[in-house]
Amino acid sequence: MRVKRLFLIFAVFVAAAALSACGAAGSADNSGGAGQASGGQGSQRQETPEQAEKQPEDKKMTEEAKDQQVAPEVGTGGDAENEGNKLEPAKDKTLRLTVPKMAEIKNDEIPTGKGTNEALLRDNAAIRLPYTGFPWQEEANIYIAGHRIGFPGTNSDLAFYDLDKVGNGDKVYVEDSDGRRYTYEVFEKKIVEPTDLSVLKRVEGKNILTLQTCTLPDYTKRLIVKAELKGIEGA
Template structure:
C-alpha cells in the first residue's frame, strides 16, 4: 500500500498550533505565579499579613516627647549681682531706722547680733531689686503670720554704690544656735525666732526657700560667701518661738 507523503510545510503548520497554545498557557501561568509571589511578599498587602502565621501587628508611630519651653531657666538664689562691689572699709555699715509711717517694707527685721534694728524689708524677686535695696524678702515665700511658712530674706554681703542698705548681712556668719531674730509686720505683730541651723549651698539650690520639711514656722537669712568669689550661699535658719 502506498504511503501518503505529507509535505514538510504542511507538517510544520499542523504541529506549530498546539505548541503555540502550550507556550501561551505556560506564559499565563508563570505570570500569575509571579503576581501571587509579589503580592505575598509586599508588606503593604493585607493578604501577606493574613497569609503569614503569627504575624505581629504593625506598631503605632511613636510621638516625639514634648520639648522644654525655649528660654526657660531654673530659678537661682540671688547674690552679689556682679560689677564693682563695695569694699568693707568704703562705707560704714549702718541700718536705716524705720520711718514713723511704717513705710519702706511690709516687714521689719531686727537681729541684735548683727546690730540690725527695725530694718524695713521690701519684697521682690530680681537681682536689680536686691542691688538697689540691699535686702529683700523673696516674693512668693512665706510670711511670719502663716503657720509652717519659710520667710526667706536675702541680704547683700557688701553691696554697690547706691545700694540703700550695704553690708546688710556682712556678718551673717557670726550667728549661732540660740541667737534671736525678730520680725514685725505692718500691723505691728511681733514674731521672735531662735537660730537652729546653718547651711552653705550653691546658687541653684533653690529648695532652701521652700517650707520646712518638719512643718516648723521659720525665717531664713541668706548672704553670699566667700568674699570675693561669692559663689556660695550661706543660709541661717531660725524657728518661731513666739508669735
C-alpha cells in the same frame, strides 16, 4: 560697720592680685546667671560655715559681685495668705527685720521682690522673695536675702556682711505692719550652692525664717541661716 571701709584703701593694693584671681573664679562659676554654675556641683569643694568665716574678706563691691544673682528669683511655696494662717494677715505685707548679732540690721524695712531685682536689692537692706511665707502663717518659710557687701551710700551697704556671726540659739526679730513682733531662734547655718533650691522649702508643721547672702571672697556660694518661730508679741 561703715568705718571699716577706711582700712581698705591700703589693703586693696596689697590684695589686688589675689582678689583678681578670686573674682575671675567667681565670674566663671556664676556667669550663667540663675541656676547655673560651671564645672558642676561635684567639682566644687564643700565648705562649712566656719571655713567660710575664715576666708579673706573683700569689702569692696567688685564688678564680679555686682553681676552675681543674690538669690533665687522667687520662692516655691506660693503666697497662700488666707490658707493656714495663725493670725489675721497684715494689710501691708512689708516686714521689718532686726538681728541683734548684725550691726546693720536694726528695724530694717523688708519689701517683697524677686531675687533678680537689683534695684530693690540695692536700695534696701534685704528683700523677701515672692511665693515664700509670712510670719502670721502656721506653716511657712519666710525667705529673706540681702547683699553681703552692697553698694556705698545705699541701704544695702554692708547690710548682710556679718550674717556669718549669727549662730544657733541667736534671736531674730520680725515685725509686721500691724505692730506684731515675731521672735525666731536660729537652729541651722550652712553653705550651699546657688543651684540648691531646697533652702526654699517649708518644714512641715513649722514656721521658719531663712536669711541668705553670698559667701566671701568670690560670692560663688550662699550662706544660709534658718530660724524657727518661738513667740509672738502684740497679737
